[in-house]
Amino acid sequence: MLPQTWHRALFCLLVLMWGGPNPALWSSPSQAVPIADRFVGAWHLLSIETVRANGDVIYPFYGKHPEGLLVYDRSGWMSVQIVSDPKPMVPHESSRESFLAAPVNEKVIAINGYYAYYGTWTVDTSKSTITHHIQQSLYPGERRESGERHFSLEGNRLILVANAHEMGEDHQRRLVWERAAPSP
Numbered sequence: 001m002l003p004q005t006w007h008r009a010l011f012c013l014l015v016l017m018w019g020g021p022n023p024a025l026w027s028s029p030s031q032a033v034p035i036a037d038r039f040v041g042a043w044h045l046l047s048i049e050t051v052r053a054n055g056d057v058i059y060p061f062y063g064k065h066p067e068g069l070l071v072y073d074r075s076g077w078m079s080v081q082i083v084s085d086p087k088p089m090v091p092h093e094s095s096r097e098s099f100l101a102a103p104v105n106e107k108v109i110a111i112n113g114y115y116a117y118y119g120t121w122t123v124d125t126s127k128s129t130i131t132h133h134i135q136q137s138l139y140p141g142e143r144r145e146s147g148e149r150h151f152s153l154e155g156n157r158l159i160l161v162a163n164a165h166e167m168g169e170d171h172q173r174r175l176v177w178e179r180a181a182p183s184p
Contacts, residue, residue: 035123035125035153036123036125037074038153039072039121039123039130039153039158040072040073040074041071041072041179041180042069042070042071042179042180043069043070043071043072043158043177043178043179043180044067044068044069044177044178044179044180045066045067045068045069045070045082045175045176045177046157046176046177046178047064047065047066047174047175047176048061048062048066048082048173048174048175048176049173049174050164050171050172050173050174051171051172051173051174052169052171053169053170053171060166060167061084062082062084062085062115063084063085063086064085065085066082066083066084066085067082067083067085067087068080068081068082068083068177069081069180070158070177072121076120076121076122077118077119077120077121078118078119078120078121078132079116079117079118080115080116080117080118080132081114081115081116082114082115082116083113083114084112084113084114084115086113087113088109088110088112088113088114089109090102090106090109090110091103091106091107091110111138114138115138115139116137116138117132117134117135117136117137117138117139117142118134118135118136119132119133119134119135119136120132120133120135121133123151127150128150128151128152129148129149129150129151130148130149130151130160131146131147131148131149132146132147132149133146134146134147147162148162149161149162149175150162156178156179157176157177157178157179158176158177158178158179159174159175159176159177160174160175160177161173161174161175162175
């Protein structure tokens, strides 16, 4: 059996060969990674809830099981797309030309069941907010608008809460996103 001093020397040698201690491995995720970097990547939508002032939860625009994808990139761009539940099933055509030629009522169903915009994003860690600076949107009135959302990051989940005035009342919209697995 080797003396205890030899054990320490062997351990130190292995640490030096390994590259030395790495404080990032010993830090918590929130200390090791700047908060803005924790947003970068793709997120799948889990739920959208509208919370009324009295605490009631309703699902007026997207239904109980919408699908969506939110993407933040390192250069400061973001994009979001949401498909309502139930998903629109018309028009059936798969080309832009066919869509434009579809009956108006089918196009309205498709547009009412879809939401999308893109722009840039900034984080204010002191207020725990992320702001989407909308460049283009399916809804023309949102172009050049900025939407502030309170955020919380809980493991692989991102929760965004926005204040809204719709349907004649003030309420909050709560979106829960889960980090998407890397694509194969």
